[in-house]
Amino acid sequence: MNIEIINIGDELLLGQVVNTNATFMSKELINYGFNVSHIVAIADDKKEIEDALLLSLKRSDGVIITGGLGPTKDDITKETLARVLNIPLVEDVETLQMVRDYFNKRGLPLTDTNRQQALLPKDCIVIKNNYGTAAGMCISTSEKKLIISLPGVPFEMKAMFPEVISLLKTHYKTGIILQKTLLIAGIGESFLSDMIADFEDNLPQEIKLAYLPNAGTIRLRLTAKGNDEQELKDTFESNLALLLEKVKDYFIGFEQNISAILFKHFTDNNQTLATAESCTGGNIAHLITLNTGASSIYKGGIVAYSNEVKERVLNVKTNTLKHFGAVSEQVVIEMVQGVCKLLHTDYAIATTGIAGPTGGSEEKPVGTIWIAVCDKAGNTKTKKCFIPTTRDNFIERASNEAILLLLSFLHYKL
Amino acid sequence: MNIEIINIGDELLLGQVVNTNATFMSKELINYGFNVSHIVAIADDKKEIEDALLLSLKRSDGVIITGGLGPTKDDITKETLARVLNIPLVEDVETLQMVRDYFNKRGLPLTDTNRQQALLPKDCIVIKNNYGTAAGMCISTSEKKLIISLPGVPFEMKAMFPEVISLLKTHYKTGIILQKTLLIAGIGESFLSDMIADFEDNLPQEIKLAYLPNAGTIRLRLTAKGNDEQELKDTFESNLALLLEKVKDYFIGFEQNISAILFKHFTDNNQTLATAESCTGGNIAHLITLNTGASSIYKGGIVAYSNEVKERVLNVKTNTLKHFGAVSEQVVIEMVQGVCKLLHTDYAIATTGIAGPTGGSEEKPVGTIWIAVCDKAGNTKTKKCFIPTTRDNFIERASNEAILLLLSFLHYKL
Numbered sequence: 001m002n003i004e005i006i007n008i009g010d011e012l013l014l015g016q017v018v019n020t021n022a023t024f025m026s027k028e029l030i031n032y033g034f035n036v037s038h039i040v041a042i043a044d045d046k047k048e049i050e051d052a053l054l055l056s057l058k059r060s061d062g063v064i065i066t067g068g069l070g071p072t073k074d075d076i077t078k079e080t081l082a083r084v085l086n087i088p089l090v091e092d093v094e095t096l097q098m099v100r101d102y103f104n105k106r107g108l109p110l111t112d113t114n115r116q117q118a119l120l121p122k123d124c125i126v127i128k129n130n131y132g133t134a135a136g137m138c139i140s141t142s143e144k145k146l147i148i149s150l151p152g153v154p155f156e157m158k159a160m161f162p163e164v165i166s167l168l169k170t171h172y173k174t175g176i177i178l179q180k181t182l183l184i185a186g187i188g189e190s191f192l193s194d195m196i197a198d199f200e201d202n203l204p205q206e207i208k209l210a211y212l213p214n215a216g217t218i219r220l221r222l223t224a225k226g227n228d229e230q231e232l233k234d235t236f237e238s239n240l241a242l243l244l245e246k247v248k249d250y251f252i253g254f255e256q257n258i259s260a261i262l263f264k265h266f267t268d269n270n271q272t273l274a275t276a277e278s279c280t281g282g283n284i285a286h287l288i289t290l291n292t293g294a295s296s297i298y299k300g301g302i303v304a305y306s307n308e309v310k311e312r313v314l315n316v317k318t319n320t321l322k323h324f325g326a327v328s329e330q331v332v333i334e335m336v337q338g339v340c341k342l343l344h345t346d347y348a349i350a351t352t353g354i355a356g357p358t359g360g361s362e363e364k365p366v367g368t369i370w371i372a373v374c375d376k377a378g379n380t381k382t383k384k385c386f387i388p389t390t391r392d393n394f395i396e397r398a399s400n401e402a403i404l405l406l407l408s409f410l411h412y413k414l
Numbered sequence: 415m416n417i418e419i420i421n422i423g424d425e426l427l428l429g430q431v432v433n434t435n436a437t438f439m440s441k442e443l444i445n446y447g448f449n450v451s452h453i454v455a456i457a458d459d460k461k462e463i464e465d466a467l468l469l470s471l472k473r474s475d476g477v478i479i480t481g482g483l484g485p486t487k488d489d490i491t492k493e494t495l496a497r498v499l500n501i502p503l504v505e506d507v508e509t510l511q512m513v514r515d516y517f518n519k520r521g522l523p524l525t526d527t528n529r530q531q532a533l534l535p536k537d538c539i540v541i542k543n544n545y546g547t548a549a550g551m552c553i554s555t556s557e558k559k560l561i562i563s564l565p566g567v568p569f570e571m572k573a574m575f576p577e578v579i580s581l582l583k584t585h586y587k588t589g590i591i592l593q594k595t596l597l598i599a600g601i602g603e604s605f606l607s608d609m610i611a612d613f614e615d616n617l618p619q620e621i622k623l624a625y626l627p628n629a630g631t632i633r634l635r636l637t638a639k640g641n642d643e644q645e646l647k648d649t650f651e652s653n654l655a656l657l658l659e660k661v662k663d664y665f666i667g668f669e670q671n672i673s674a675i676l677f678k679h680f681t682d683n684n685q686t687l688a689t690a691e692s693c694t695g696g697n698i699a700h701l702i703t704l705n706t707g708a709s710s711i712y713k714g715g716i717v718a719y720s721n722e723v724k725e726r727v728l729n730v731k732t733n734t735l736k737h738f739g740a741v742s743e744q745v746v747i748e749m750v751q752g753v754c755k756l757l758h759t760d761y762a763i764a765t766t767g768i769a770g771p772t773g774g775s776e777e778k779p780v781g782t783i784w785i786a787v788c789d790k791a792g793n794t795k796t797k798k799c800f801i802p803t804t805r806d807n808f809i810e811r812a813s814n815e816a817i818l819l820l821l822s823f824l825h826y827k828l
Contacts, residue, residue, distance in 0.1 A: 011626045013450040015441025016595070016635065016670075019433055022455070027429025036427040037462075039455035041436070044624070048451075071604040072625050073614050106602075113611075114604050133604070153627060155803055155811075181430070188520075190485040190528050190547070197527075200487050210458070211486050212425045213567060221430065256430075275696075275717070281703025282689075282696030285717040289695025292771060292805055300723035302716060303689070303699040309714035309757055313727070343723055357706060389569055391706055 001172045002037040003029055004060035006052050008067035008077055009152055012041040021066050021154055025161070032165050033174035035225075044068055049080045053147070061172065062145050064164065067152030069134035071113045077149060078137075082121050085139060085147075089119040092126055095135045102133055127163050132156040138167050146171050178224040178236045180254065182243065183261060185217045185404055187250045192218060196246045199239075206232065207239055215397040216404060217258060220247070252411075258403045259287040265410060266297035271346040275301030276314055276339035278326065279353035279369060283399045299343045304335060314338035327352050327364050329372075329382050336372040336380060347410075349373050349402050353385075355394045369398050373406040381409045415586045416451040417443055418474035420466050422481035422491055423566055426455040435480050435568055439575070446579050447588035449639075458482055463494045467561070475586065476559050478578065481566030483548035485527045491563060492551075496535050499553060499561075503533040506540055509549045516547055541577050546570040552581050560585050590643050592650045594668065596634040596657065597675060599818055601664045603627050606634075610660045613653075620646065621653055629811040630818060631672060634661065666825075672817045673701040679824060680711035685760040689715030690728055690753035692740065693767035693783060697813045713757045718749065728752035741766050741778050743786075743796050750786040750794060761824075763787050763816050767799075769808045783812050787820040795823045 005025055011017040022039045029036050037060055042048040049068070056063040068077030082089050096118035103110050117133040120126060127136030127150070134151040141147065148164055150157045184192060189211055193200075200209055206226050212219040222240055226232035244251060253261040266273055275284050285301045288294055302313050307326055310316040316334040324330040336350035353369025360366035367388030374380040383405050387397050419439055425431040436453045443450050451474055456462040463482070470477040482491030496503050510532035517524050531547040534540060541550030541564070548565040555561065562578055564571045598606060603625055607614075614623055620640045626633040636654055640646035658665060667675040680687055689698050689712075699715045702708055716727050721740055724730040730748040738744045750764035767783025774780035781802030788794040797819050801811050 010622070010624045010637075011635070012436075013440055013453065014444050014593075014635070014637075015437045015439070015450075016626060016633070017628075018437045019453075022426075023429045023432045025429070026427055030428050036429075037457070039427060039433075041453035043451070070625065070627075072607040073611075074622075074624050108602075108605070111604065111608055113608055155807055158804065158807075179428075188522070190525065191522070193486040194525055194527050197487075208424070208488075210424050210488050211484065212430060213484075214431075219430070221425070221428070223424075223428075277696075277699075281708065281712075282691075282699025282715065282717065283703075285691075285696025285719075286700045286809075289697075289717075289719065289769075290806055290809070294695065295719055295773070298695075298719050300717045300719040300727070301696065302727075303696065303703075303714045305703065305709055305712050305714040313714070313716075313756065342727065355703075359709070390572065392704055393569055393572075395700075395704070 001034050001062070001174050002060045003034045003168070004037055004056040004063045005039045006056060006063060006065045007039070007041045007152070008044060008049060008065060009041070010043050010074070013043055021152065021157055024154070024158060025064060028161055028165060030177060030179070032169060033177050034168065034172070044074045044076060046076060046080050049077060050084050053081070053084055057141065057143075057145055057147075062168065063147050065147070065149045066157055069149065069151045071117055071133065078119070078121070081139070081147070081149060085121070085141070087121040087123070087139070090122045091118050092120045092135070095120060095126060098128065098135070099133045125167065127160050129156050129160060131159055136160050136164070140171070175225055175227050176229050176232055178232060180222050180240055181256060182220040182222070182247065182251055183217055183253050183255060183258065184220055184247055184250045185252050185258070187218070189213050189218055192220075192247070192250070196243065199242055199246055203239065204235055207236065215400045217400065219256070252407060258400060258407065260291060262403050262407060263288065263291040263294065263297065265407070267293070271297065273298050274339045274343040274345040274348045276335040276348065276350040277301060277303050278305060278310070278335070278351055279355045280351045280395055280399045280402065281305065283395050284349060284351070284402055287399055287403070299345050302339055302342070310335060314342065325364065327354055327368055327370060329370050329384070332370040332372040332382060333380055336374045337378065340374055340376055345376065347373065347375050347406065349406050351398060351402050353398060355391050355398075357391060367394060369401070371398070371402040371405050373402075373409045381405060415448050415476070415588050416474045417448045417582070418451055418470040418477045419453045420470060420477060420479045421453070421455045421566070422458060422463060422479060423455070424457050424488070427457055435566065435571055438568070438572060439478060442575055442579060444591060444593070446583060447591050448582060448586070458488045458490060460490060460494050463491060464498050467495070467498055471555065471557075471559055471561075476582065477561050479561070479563045480571055483563065483565045485531055485547065492533070492535070495553070495561070495563060499535070499555070501535040501537070501553070504536045505532050506534045506549070509534060509540060512542065512549070513547045539581065541574050543570050543574060545573055550574050550578070554585070589639055589641050590646055592638040592646060594636050594654055595670065596636070596661065596665055597667050597669060597672065598632040598634055598661055598664045599630065599666050599672070601632075603632055606632060606661070606664070610657065613656055613660055617653065618649055621650065629814045631814065633670070666821060672814060672821065674705060676817050676821060677702065677705040677708065677711065679821070681707070685711065687712050688753045688757040688759040688762045690749040690762065690764040691715060691717050692719060692724070692749070692765055693769045694765045694809055694813045694816065695719065697809050698763060698765070698816055701813055701817070713759050716753055716756070724749060728756065739778065741768055741782055741784060743784050743798070746784040746786040746796060747794055750788045751792065754788055754790055759790065761787065761789050761820065763820050765812060765816050767812060769805050769812075771805060781808060783815070785812070785816040785819050787816075787823045795819060
């Protein structure tokens, strides 16, 4: 069952907004056995919307549209849909009441502009929006293809998506999809590919393997599609076992990212963690605390951006800073041991480096970073990396390197 | 000049990777006067690549493709391009040398798989990849449309993009684009729209206005496209002045996001900042340190995830925690004042709340957050918000609310 996603919004084509809506929707659709065939971003333009809609109805089994449902003049999706499908817009009583309530609650008047939010294609299924004034709508075409239109505000769209899935599941009969992602570290993509070439060559047609390299790690995704659940499961499991055997020296877990693997390790072992970050500026803390339940393993951290904080909060010695400079093995060791002691945790991570684009020197160019991990007994492991890239990419990759160093420290000791 | 972007990769359709490549490319293209007409994400599939390529050549003036150039079996872009355009693949001597050097430097052998990376369409313009083994290529069709193919790894693609721009600029004659984005806070989208309805109605055809709401703020983007630079500039400037006058009560700056506005304010005023984060888990620190030169204004912060850290590092009183609970106005006040004193800064921000999905109670449900800001004299401002959403969205919006509170605190005093 091929679903096409159309994201409407000039902001997507102007590079002002990252299309996270498409990512969220795809992930959800796949989980429920739908295939996403195309993701298309187009402008707030009548002709473009019309063309994209007609093309999607030709090549796909259904289409989900986001964006262009707001109250402002650049929001033209609803009118365009109604015109293309030749359905009049009528005021929906229940939606009008929701819009009225929305403004009432906020002590604001119901303006004419806002009242128009209750105009919806006649006889469509209304998808309620509990967080905004733009209702979603679901229309079935004469060829029994569903067209679903949702607001583009991620938070509102996400809250409405369970109903979208339920509408799709009622309307279409879906196949079965099995999927597993293996996180791999410590080997380059081409060498991994050579290592498992035999395995890939012998994969049955219903199973696909994909490589997703990301900042020092590779996600290997095995996907199976079919109709007979038991048969598919058997084939999938046996191939998964084969793959796991092949990559066992580099396999670090089934989670989607290394922060989730780290979180799981700490949770399983009932251990606690602290961070001391200079150049990664709180991003390691952020990655760890994105995990639900992080408070059970993560006590906290120090973002030690200035030397003053390194000294006063983390007890890095003035002499060490003076002698070796802030970006040095000596300083990162004092940082990691300092935070581990300060926050009374079982383990700690620390980083210090030059994210750039300014601040580099000949001896320590932009992209230089020292990372360290330690346990409460004082056992410490350090690593120097050189990541000459953009500031945001440096922060991302440096954070990953630090988490990987802790994982290798833990595995070494396991 | 309409350029179409085609991003190839199963991972995009499976929702495993956010398409940040398209955002980066669009932003760059717009800056150089190109219009991005479509962004299309498709699977690593011969037929899909072929269809997308042919469609884009029909409706656009040029196409940039990312992905599918790696050494593994799921990388089929190059072969598909060569077949569709009927051009043979030949070994490129210079690329082969670069691939060889790449592995030499790493002490790794040049395998057959990697050697294939040097096979490129005959007579194409090679775009060097200094960070990986997949070269880019640029082909001009018989209709003088450019097809540019780049690797999908963001870091590699970005480094190659200046040459892409230079190739495009040599090949096409572009129009002029002027653009300005106004960051607006403190007013809802529909009320803003009503407020500037006259302005919008009277906009000349060459100027467009777009609304981009994001977590408590709205970006208003004014774009002008034309050919006569001076004429376009005059029209654009006069309309921009009109718009600024209309929204002056809610206008907070021209930067792309509030963290950049905060950073600019602190830099301009030579002031320093500290953060104390519980539920936002380091994300505010991360947002601030994404700004180049952050170290001149940001001394550091405490991620006080556990009560123990709140007490021992930030000097929050045990009694306050016991009496009011960690998520309370009293605690957030002690946190913000604690960190401001500890790190000797001019200002500080603090957050404490329940990101969820677990940890809520009837009295303090998931989504509850207290934020506070203060200056070194002890003047403090607090705010309670309720943001019932997903964990990652909560963190994003709560961080924005905290930065907005500090901005309002600063404006109040200016």
